[in-house]
Each structure stands twice: as structure tokens, then as C-alpha cells.
Amino acid sequence: MLYRRELLGEASPLTLRYTSSMEYDKLIACEVLEVMGAYIEELRELKVVPEDAANRILGELENLIAEPSKLFHIKAEDVHEAIEVHLKEKLGSDAGYIGLGRSRNDHVAAALRLKVSRLLLKLLKSIVGFRRTLLSRASASINVLIPLYTHSQPAQISTLAHYFLYIDEMLSDYSSALVKALDITVRSPLGSGPAAGVMAPLDRGRLASKLFGGMLAVNTLYASGGREFSLITLALVSSLLVSLSRVAEDFILFSLPQVGYFKLPAGHLATSSIMPHKVNPVTMEIVRAKAGGVLGKFVSVASIVKGIPSGYNLDLQEANRPVIEALMEAIDTLEVLRDAIENVEVNAGAVEGDIKRYPLLASDIAELIALKTGKPFREAHKELAKLVKEAKNTEELYNRVREAYNINLNPKDAVKRPVNGSPSPENVKSHMEKSLKNIEEFEAELSKYSFLEKSRC
Amino acid sequence: MLYRRELLGEASPLTLRYTSSMEYDKLIACEVLEVMGAYIEELRELKVVPEDAANRILGELENLIAEPSKLFHIKAEDVHEAIEVHLKEKLGSDAGYIGLGRSRNDHVAAALRLKVSRLLLKLLKSIVGFRRTLLSRASASINVLIPLYTHSQPAQISTLAHYFLYIDEMLSDYSSALVKALDITVRSPLGSGPAAGVMAPLDRGRLASKLFGGMLAVNTLYASGGREFSLITLALVSSLLVSLSRVAEDFILFSLPQVGYFKLPAGHLATSSIMPHKVNPVTMEIVRAKAGGVLGKFVSVASIVKGIPSGYNLDLQEANRPVIEALMEAIDTLEVLRDAIENVEVNAGAVEGDIKRYPLLASDIAELIALKTGKPFREAHKELAKLVKEAKNTEELYNRVREAYNINLNPKDAVKRPVNGSPSPENVKSHMEKSLKNIEEFEAELSKYSFLEKSRC
């Protein structure tokens, strides 16, 4: 109400409630305070604010960082205004030094970039932890057979290690895309003012070095009014969760009592309030749902930004909460799924049962027949299809194959398919080695951003 | 933790936090309590719960309705469990009577349907109020000229009343669709149990009459696990907000200083923290953004529900919050936009300026030439286009038209286009009369749902 009173009078409770971002600003209050601190330090260094006033403001900002809840009793358009109101109360007219060489536009962009950067870094570290868990479990399950499915039908025999490495490779791809999003996000917009820069002779590089590792969103219109970092981050995060929802679906499928390959740890199950026999894979259901939830958040942000003019418009305020919430949900989701993977047990009996029941080696055999006989594959396939149709069960099928072609394949050997990326123990080990190296290099890359973790928030 | 302890032990903090709906359940806690009250009354009437125990439970539920915050200190999977924990603490083993003939599946569906119904009714009443404001302002602005735009270019002259009636007709269409959504939503799922019904001989019709006006979601699988009411409601609400975003955009366009037809009331404007000359149409920006925000919420719900098996899955829990929040945001948005329309002032000078500057009567003149001369319209159009090109300004254009065709049209007459639905005062009045009648009939229809307002929530 501070800014408007002079020119426009008090806002009505209805419109103030409707346009105020105070509720969402709780999510970035600490970053807003840190940003303001850095900027006051810069003004002090430039000597355009008296040292004494600057120090008093900085002291008060420290108090607020320790107890930001003070701000949220103030009726204000946003946390920026609340801070100014609070400072005025505490420091009188000296509070008015705030404002020179800044705008809410560049400051809210800075706080949001900072928050998103930190959450992205946390997300990336969660992915690294997830991948380490995958490699660790893979290493212990190189010989643990499981069927892979296509079209929700058992398709080919593979190993648990191979399945985990699929997730690992997917996460490796997302890591490399998300670190690019981080690189795009960690750029200081401070000093870009409302749209076209400010007159105060701020050293934007020095300012950027305080919180953003020295990196800059250069053009002031882009820095103050662009939300590409939000769009790109959320676009990738929603894609990531969509990919993870497939893993959750696998877990649900493999936890069907009739399939039963996987036994989820108790912490991931819930009972029914009315059916005592049920154990429901509830965490996996939530993981699956989060993909939809976060996709919607991306649509919110993208359609909010779509078609508005360049530069700051208040529409952008509505795009803050979805991106932050989505990142927090993604981090939780990774942690939950990691925990499930770390602790899931394979029910060897169920797997063996299905190996006996379904001709999971059929495609391998068809190929071996073709390779052995030199016949066109379609003929081999047709011959085998005939045997599949005739055989009463899988055992008989394999017997007939042995008789007819002298091909004697068992599941343990079948997984040793000679192509790179197959579940053969050799391939799995080589993939794991490369993956471990990739993780280590990636961690080294992430360490460049460790300054983001030096925060009082 | 109550339900799981026996079979699965304690949940980990991580997975409990991840799967617990306690935070969102605050939005429906009161409805959950009302639902439970109605159901306990039914059990009491059936005499399957001792009257005394039932009464004690009912008393405690009343206390909780008065102060639901008590529930939210309890660590629980959801509010249903929290209520049971609370009752157990207060009433001992008698609390255990809760559970017969119910499941969380039908109870959460009931609470959600109740909450959505009430918000829908409130939304529909807001629309009615909005339409009354439109008619009232239209009635006072039958002769207030404004240009209509197509392709963001001034196109034809019209009147403010005509513009308001466009919004009114749009809202009339949404009303009739949304009342259908309400009809689909206000149906009691109570008694449908986890999926296929319960053994307790509940009279579902009697139960439905307590909170749902006697209406029933019949099939128990549909009642317990269907979320069509959420999908349909949110689909329509997101469409509504998209339509309203166009009105907000009109207001922003008409508030451009260079256009300036509209002067928004002060409560809808904000100043800049750095640029003292600016007055920003902030409520309209938020209205515009809400359309994107709510569209995303629909995508969340739709993609959460998409592809999960029929019957209750925990995914559905993630679909509660978006639908409730979207309805609340829609109600606020209507109120804000209504207030803007009620109080917006037209700057007659700006409108007159543009009427002089742009040949807004050109299409009318082209038609009149064709009608008068009997020439094919394309020729009339071509002749006029030539005059448009040659004339230095609009005045000269109109003069030339007068000379060449003896057609003497002024803006006030031009709006009297003879077709139904045009801005001619006669048409506008007739439209207003029909609209008023339509509103009254609609209010009568809404009164059928007034039982929804008898709530202690």
C-alpha cells in the first residue's frame, strides 16, 4: 500500500487480495532479502548511500532473514513492499535509500532465479544420488533375471541390473539437459531496473559475483522481464517426471499380486481402512500422479507467459509459485523413488514362474534359427510361430526347438545377447563403469555451482 | 498411522510426507466432517451403532466442525485417519464404530463432491451477479459509442451496451453448461464403499437427502472411483476463464494511454515503485494470467486421471487441490472483473478522437453503396477502397462518399444496423429484456440447490 497511496489511494480489500503475491512470496522471501542485502552492499561500495544508513539497513535485513515471518503480518502488494514498510518502521526515512538503481522487476527476477537455481542444484544432486543407488543395486543384480515387457505383455528375458541401467541412462540425459537449464538460470538480473537499466552506476558484474557466481543476464529487458529460465526449467522437469512415471508404473505392474516380481518396502505401502488383505503401492501412485501435476504447472506457466508483451507484466507473478512447487515436488519424487529402488526386493519365485510360463526366449530362438540355418528370418519366425502354436507349454516349446534345430537356450544364457547395451553381464559391467565415470565428471561440473549452497536461507 | 501400524509398521517421515494429503485436506475438512456426521446419523437410524455411541461421536464431530484445526496437529495419512485418531482419543473404543459401511473412497468422494458443488453454486451466483451488473451498465450506455476491434485494429463502430451484451451472452452460455456440471456433481456417493458397495444395509437415498438433496451417484464403482464431476467442472471453468481473459485483454488494450477509451477505477491500478508516471492495469493482468493458471490445473487433473485403472487409486488425491483452488480463483476473478465493469469509465474524448481518425464506417458505407446502386458488392468495395486510399483523412473520405453516392452516414446512425444482435438501441433493448428474463429463470433453477448453502462450514 506504500507505493500506491500517494497517487491512487488505498486499494480495496478485494483487489488487494487478488493482486497481492504475499502468500506465494513466502517461498522466495529469504532470497528476496539476500538479493536486497547484496544490492545494498553494492550501493555502499559505490558510496551512493551513506555507509551508516547502509549498515543499518543491512542489519535489519539480517534480522528479517532470521525471522522472515515478521513480514507476513504486513498488508502489502508483495514482499518487496512489505520489506520497505518494515524498514521504514524500524529505520525511518533512511529506509528510503532502498529504491535507487533498482526496481521490483529486476529484484523479483533475481530472487526467483536464485531460488530456482538452488532448487535445480538440489534436484541435480538428487539425480546424482539416485544414479549412485541405481549403480549400486545394478552391481548386485547383474545375474538377477526379470522379464521385460512391451505392450504390457512379457516380451524378453533380461536382468534387474539392465533394467536399472535403463533408468540410469535416462537420468544421465536429463542431468545434461537440466544442468544447461541451471546454467541459463544462474544469471544475475540485478541492475537491469524496470526494463532498460538504471542511472545508478552499479557494477553489475560485481553485484553478480555476490550471489550468482559472477554470471549475468546481460540485456536489461531480457533480465527484468524474461522468464525463459522458468519455462526451460519447468519444461525439462515436467518431462523428467513423465519419464519417472513410467518407472512408477513398472513398479505398480510388478507389484500386482499376480505378477509379483517386486516386493516394495513397507514404507511405500499402505493398507486399506476397510479391506485387511490389501497392501497398496501408494508412493508409486503418487509418483505417477506428480507427473500429471507438474505437467499442469508447466502448462500454467507457459500459457501465462504466452502472448503477453515483452517486459514485466504482473501476469508473471502468477508464474512463480508453479515453478517453485514443481521443483520441490520433483526433488521429493526423486527421493521417494530412489528409496523404493534402494529397498525393493525381487521375488525370485514369481520371476521363475513366469519364465517357465511364457516363451520369453522366443525372439532369441527365432534369430538363432535364422543365423544357424541361413534362412530368411521371416521363415525362421514362421517355423517357430508354428511350434509356439503347437506346444502345450514353454517347456515343450523349448524341447521341440532343441530337437528340431539343436538350439539349447536357457534364460541365463539368453541375456548374454552380443550387442552393446544388452543385459549380458559383460555389457552391464562396461556400462556401469562408463556411467560411474560420467557421474564423477558430472559432480565435478556441479561443484562449479557450490556457491549456491552458501546461503543463510 | 492408525491403519497401517498393525500390518506394515510405521511409515518413514519421507514417504508419509509424500503421500499424506493432510495439507490439502484443510480445504475439505469441514465437508469431510459433515459427511461423517450424516453417515453416523444413518447408522444410528439403522440401529447398527448403539445410539449412545453415535451421539457421542456426533457431538465430537460438532466440536471438530467448530474447530477443525485440532485435526491438523495429528500425523496422519489424511483427514479421515486424523478424525479417527482424534475420536479414539476422546471416545476410546467407541470411535471404532466408525468404519462400518464406509470406506475412505466413498467418503472422500462425498466430501469433494460437496465442496465442489458449493463452490460451483457460488460461482454460478457470481455469474448471475456479473450478468446483472452488465445489464445495468448496458442499460445506461445504449448510446455510448465505442469502436470494436478485430485483429487488434479498429474495425466497426458500436456501443458500450453492445459490448457488454457480448459478455452477457457468453456468460449465459457458460451458466447453462456449468449448471449441468453442478447437476452431475451434486450426487451422493455415500454407501458405495471401496468399489462394489457395502454390507451394512444403508438407505443410500436417505443418506443422500441429508447433504445432496437426495440425488445419487448410483453405480458404486462410479461413485467411489469416478472423478468425472471434477473433470467436467474444471474443463468448463478453465474454458470460462479463457473467455474472460479476452475481456481482460480488451480492458488492457482500451487502457493503453494511446487508446484510452477506458479509465479503470483506482482500485484496479497500481503504481510503479520506480516510475512515478505509470498506472498499471494490474487486476486485468492477473485476470489474464488466471486463465493460464487454471488451464494448467485442468491439465493436472486430466493427466493425473488419464490412464489409471477404474476405481480408486491414490493418484486421485493429487487431483483434489487443483479443482478446489481453480473454483476459488474463478469466483474471485468474476468478482474482480465485475467490479471493474461496474466502475469503469469511458473517456468520450478518446473515443471521439478515434472515430474521427479511423474510417470505422467503411464497411457500412460499402454495403450501402452496393444496396443503393445494385452493383455487386465487390465493385462497391473496390470503389470505396479507392476513396479510402485517396482521402487524406476520414472526414474527407466521408465527404467524398456523400458527394459520390449521396450517402450521409454518421456514427450514431451507423450503429443502427438492421440485423438482430447489432448495437442498434432497439436490438440492444430487446436483447436486454430477454437476458433479464433468462437470468430470472436461471435464478429459479439455482434455487433448487439452495440446500447446499445450509452448512456449518
Add this chain to the structure above:
Amino acid sequence: MLYRRELLGEASPLTLRYTSSMEYDKLIACEVLEVMGAYIEELRELKVVPEDAANRILGELENLIAEPSKLFHIKAEDVHEAIEVHLKEKLGSDAGYIGLGRSRNDHVAAALRLKVSRLLLKLLKSIVGFRRTLLSRASASINVLIPLYTHSQPAQISTLAHYFLYIDEMLSDYSSALVKALDITVRSPLGSGPAAGVMAPLDRGRLASKLFGGMLAVNTLYASGGREFSLITLALVSSLLVSLSRVAEDFILFSLPQVGYFKLPAGHLATSSIMPHKVNPVTMEIVRAKAGGVLGKFVSVASIVKGIPSGYNLDLQEANRPVIEALMEAIDTLEVLRDAIENVEVNAGAVEGDIKRYPLLASDIAELIALKTGKPFREAHKELAKLVKEAKNTEELYNRVREAYNINLNPKDAVKRPVNGSPSPENVKSHMEKSLKNIEEFEAELSKYSFLEKSRC
């Protein structure tokens, strides 16, 4: 190129290709021609176009309806321009009579409304056919047991008829919402001109009676530039497909070889090109995917419309194709799913196996214990949970229950739950009767729109 040449010169190939809607217009070309025919008839009746010229134009339009492909060799912005170019070629300057009292804005709205109305009517008839299939199959499967699932876990015993009635009730809800969308769509915008009406004294009601059953989108700004009918239709259609995707998922789940309750007809299966043992439920996978596809189409339309000013903007052109394609895909999806339901066979052996394996009567028994003993349900539940834990298998569990409580429940009796909407044969029959009556009333309502089927398209 016709319209622009005079003022702007030729368009570049790039921008013409980019802005031309010729490709999409194929979907509505016939409706555009019908609309133009109706409008020329009106001009003839008004005698504002010479009878002879009108007749020649009408004759040529008939030729085009018979062979619309002629239009698509013409380079034009859209089909409207192509028609005018074609008429000019055939009829010379008489073609220029087209144009009086119309704009592309009202004509494209009319053609789109007509097309969407027809597809909606077709969709609604498909739903009616679908419901008849459901009732017919339900009637033959009142005693066919199947387990219902919650959380992808077998939950309660039910019947196939009950499952089908769930789908029927869902479709009944969508029918009543979609017929409202149809009512909103079948309104003639003809005569609304570019935005604020036309000068030609068109009788809009008479025009509307030719193609739209006399119904009118009244306000000319709404009629020419509103797309609420598209938004509302597509919003509901995408919700419908989301609901149907759950049924497809049930079919996929029930077609898992390990579950095997359902045997899909051969036409719905596909084989693998490499794994001869596999039969993949491919139609159900496409049904599931269509929900996502159509949801995206709604997002396209909604976010295209969001935030553009009122009145026609060319953005709207991009919103035509998604709505038409979505409706066509929805109609196909209904037909495919109906066919699957008509021909799916239940594997009684698989169902019986699971009934023996999983304690699907547990929730019923817990209730019966509580009802019989008068104990609080939680205690009954706890006692049963103990038995569930101890019993080696379901048979033993049921035996123990019999011994302990003299409760002797079998699956056939368990489905006779006393509550309305349950799978009890009595309830099922009563639901079927009401549903049949509802279908007949609905068909009567649809017959009001049969004029939409009198088309040469």
C-alpha cells in the same frame, strides 16, 4: 490473393503458406459452401441480389459441393477466398455479389459451428449406441463374477454387469453435458458481419432456420468472434476421452497374461514382428493414447484463445483443426471401445482362480462380523486382519471365519450387497431399466437436432 492484391500486392510464398488455412479448410469446405448457399438464398429473397445472378451462384456452389477438390488447386488465404476466385472465373463480375452483408468472420464461424454440431451429434449417437451395447452385454452378464480393483490390487468381488453399468453411468453424465455443448454450438452467427453487424437487412432468424434449426448466436460480437462453443465442446470431449482411457487401462490390465480375465477379440490384437508368442492389446493402447492426444488439442485451443482481444483475430484459425480432429478421433474411439466391449470374452477360469487366491470377500466379512457381534467395526476389522495374517490361504481364511463367527459367505452371495448401485442382480436390473428409459428419453431429445443430418456433405 484476391483480397490483398489491390492494397498490399502479392504475398510472399513464405507468409502465404504460413497464414493460409487452405490445408485445414478441407475439413470444413463443404460446410462453408452450404453456409454460402443459405446466405445467397437469403440475399435472393431480400431481392438485394438479382435473382438470375443468385441462381447462377447457387448452381456453381452445388457443383463445388459435389467436387470441392476443385477449390484446393487455387492459391488462396482460405477457402472463402478460393470460392470467390472460383466463382469469378466461372461467373465473372456477378461473383462479386458475394460479399454483401457478410464477412469471413461470420461465415467461418458458421461453417465451424455447423461442422462441430454435426460431429457432436454423431458423437452423441455413438454414445447412445455404446450405451445400448453396454446394457445388452450387462443383461447377459448379471451373474458373471469379476474382481474389482483399487490401487491396482484386487479389492472386492463384483459382476461384469456391474462393471459395464459403471461405464454406462459415466456416459450418461457425459451425454447430458455434451448435449448442452451441442445446444450452445448449433446457433447461427450469420449476419453478424465482421463484429458489429451488417447494413444489409438480413432476416437472421430466417437465415438460421436454413441450417441451424432457427437458433441464433445473437450478439454480433459474440457470434463473429466467440469460440466458446469450441472451448466447451473440446473441454468436454477431452474429459470424456480421459474417462475412457481408464476403461482401456482396465482392459489392458485384465488382458495381462497373469490376470487374463478378459480375452479381447482378435481384431483388437496385434502380433509382434519378432516375438511370435505375443498378442498385444493395441487398440486399447491407442484408446489410452487418444486421451492424451485430445487433451493436448484442448490445450492448443484454450491457449490460442487465451489473452487475445475479443472479436476475430487470425489466431482463431489455428483453433479450427484441433477441435474437428478431436471430435473425429473421439467418435472413432467410442466405436472401437464399443466393439471391444461387445466382443470381449470373460475367462471364467482365470476369474475363479483369483477368487480362490485373493480374499476378495474380506471387507464384506469384516462388516458382517461387526453387524453380527455389535462390536465396533475397528475391532471386527482387527480380528479379521489377524485371521488374514494367520491363514495360509483364502480357503483357510474363510473356514476360520465360518468357525469363529458362523459366517458363511460365498462370492455369488457376496455381490448381493444390499445398497443401491451394488452388483446385486436386483440392483443391476433396476439400474438397467432406468438406464434404458434414460437412453430413450435422450434419443428423443437428440431427434430435435436431426436437421443437422440433412446435408449434402
Add this chain to the structure above:
Amino acid sequence: MLYRRELLGEASPLTLRYTSSMEYDKLIACEVLEVMGAYIEELRELKVVPEDAANRILGELENLIAEPSKLFHIKAEDVHEAIEVHLKEKLGSDAGYIGLGRSRNDHVAAALRLKVSRLLLKLLKSIVGFRRTLLSRASASINVLIPLYTHSQPAQISTLAHYFLYIDEMLSDYSSALVKALDITVRSPLGSGPAAGVMAPLDRGRLASKLFGGMLAVNTLYASGGREFSLITLALVSSLLVSLSRVAEDFILFSLPQVGYFKLPAGHLATSSIMPHKVNPVTMEIVRAKAGGVLGKFVSVASIVKGIPSGYNLDLQEANRPVIEALMEAIDTLEVLRDAIENVEVNAGAVEGDIKRYPLLASDIAELIALKTGKPFREAHKELAKLVKEAKNTEELYNRVREAYNINLNPKDAVKRPVNGSPSPENVKSHMEKSLKNIEEFEAELSKYSFLEKSRC
């Protein structure tokens, strides 16, 4: 029909039409043929297919690449089957050699990855061209003043060069993200088989070197059933178009007759069929709409993929067309917008008029007052606000400022704000230099992917 006939009989026309991808496969037919060619060459090198048969197959594939339309007269599930049918017709049983060591799963993934990679490369080159246009225009407009807007209100004075550099920096960010998407996409899945690899001893690296520059999607489950490359690409492309829609909106805003800063080239305008005075910025409206259209396509793909099990499911087929169409639309959009920017003219008169009318230097003056007087900024701001309120017009305001503070600022000087990224000519030049270098480095990076352009498609 080839694959299914043996086991399942003919498909019905309904289900074949519903599940067949033949229509969409036209978009990737050439890539499918190239992939098959590479794979036959590998089989030939391995000598597991007779050289003669391999050569005949390769010859026929060449014919098909030259005339793929032949394939689309065949009734088939997809283009893979059509090719096999065609080869069988031409080559008899030798055609059956196709099939060994492959599955449609890895082949369709390969063709899609190839197509997406090529389109991505084309898109990236379009961005490079766009950036060069921006820099070239910026270089010529360093001193061309234009107002920047926030909240759709004139805010600060800037230059056209500065505005163009905002777009350039945005595109630079997207380039670096999209090239990462390309890196993730250009990976060969060939040899991954249906899910867990193949028995034929394919050298996957050698295969990858034929079409994918030697890069590999390693894990076979990931390679055959993952669509992360589609998700990530489309997520970024939809974000890019959302960002560009803001530029289109700027152009529409600046083309408002009342604003008139920009005069779009004639090729980007269209006339009205009824209002001869109008010139509509139609390409910009389509650019704006494409953002919505492509956002919907991402939602389609994401919600199709969401929640399906890992490995190939036919759902994925529905996700092909949206990603390809979106990329093609994005490329067109970039080209159209680039053309608009290259040829847009600034109306200096309109800009000057607004500079006189609106106090665009106010924020600068407020800062200068604070810097000069040492007063807290809020006081300076307040004093200036008072002058703004009192002054009859901007000229008077500036006069009073001169009198009161001896501050004499003109627009040309005001843009010389001292902070990095401001419109000051010095900053603009330095930004342009860095940008040019960045473009050159980027082109060098892109040259690594030039093998994608060596195609007969």
C-alpha cells in the same frame, strides 16, 4: 496385415484404421527407408544375409526412397509392414531376410530420432540465421529510439538495437538448450531389438556411424522404448515458441494504429474482405497462435507417455506426429518472424510523438535527483511524483526538473545508462561483439552434426 494374418486373421477395417500409423508415417517414411538400408548393409557386412539378397533389397530401398508414395497404397499397420509387403512382392522370399536382429521398436525409434535430429539441426540453423538478422538490424539501429513497455504502459526510453539484442540473448539461451536436446536425440537405437537386445552380432557402433555420427543410445530398453528425446525436444520447442509469442505481441502492440512505432512489411499484412481501411498483422497473429498450438502438442506427447510402462507400447505411435509437426511449425515461425524483423520499419514520427507525450525519462530523473542530492531515493521519487502530477505535460515536467535540480536530460542521453546491458551505444556494441563471437562458436559446434544433412530424403 502381414504380421498378424497367421495368428490372428485379418483385422477389421475399423480397428486397422484406428491403429494404423500409415498416415503419420508419411512424415518419416524416408528416414525409415534410410534406417533399413543402413541395417541391411550391416547384415551384409556381417555376412548373415547373402550378399546378393542384401544388394537386391538395398536396390529396392533406393527405389522406394526415390518414390515413397508407392508404399502408401498398401494396407498396413505401419510403414515398416508396408515396406516388407512391398519387398516381398518385388523380391519374393528374399524379402524375409529383413527381420533378423531388428524389431519395429528399434527401427521406429531410429527413424524418429533421425527425423527429429534433422529438424532440430534445421531449427538451430534457423535460429542462427535469425540471430544474424537481429545483429545486422541492431547494428543499424543503435541510435533509433523506442519506448519500452511494462504492464502495457510506456515505461522507459530505449533503442531498437537494445530491443533486438533482448531477442538475441533469448535465442542464445534457447540455442544452448536445444543443442543439448540434439545431442540427446542423435543417438542410434539400432540393434536394441524389441527391448533387451538381439542375438544377431550387430556391431552397434558401426551401425551408429552410418546415420548417427557414431553416437549410441546404449541401454537397449532405453533405446527401444524411451522417448526422452521427444519430450525434451518438444518441451524446449514449446517454450521457445511461447517466448517468441511475446515478440509477436510486441509487434501487434507496436502496429496498433494509435501506437504505430512499427510498420510491418506488406507481406505480413492482410486486408479485410469487407473493411477496406484495415491492414491486419496476420503473420504475427499466427506466430502468437503457434505458441498455443505447439504447447498443446507437448501436452499431447507428455500425457501420452505419462504413466505407461517402460518399453515400447503402441501409445508411443500417437506421439510421433506432434513432435514432427511442432518442429516444422517452429522452423516456419522462426523464418516468418525473422523476415518481419528484417523488414520492419520504424515510424520515427510516432515514436517522437510518444516521447513527447509520456514522461519516459521519469525513472531516470528520479535516480539522478537522488544521486545528486544524496537524499533517500523515496524522497526523490516523491518529489518527482509531485511534479509529474502538477505538470500539464511532459515538456513542462522536464522544464521544472531543470529548474528545480539543474538536471537536463534528453532521450538520447537517457539511454546511455551506465550499467552493463543497457541501451547505451557502447554497451550495445560490446554486446553485439560478444554475441557475434558466440554465434560463430555455435556454428562451429553445429558443424559436428553436418552428417545429418547428407541424406537422400
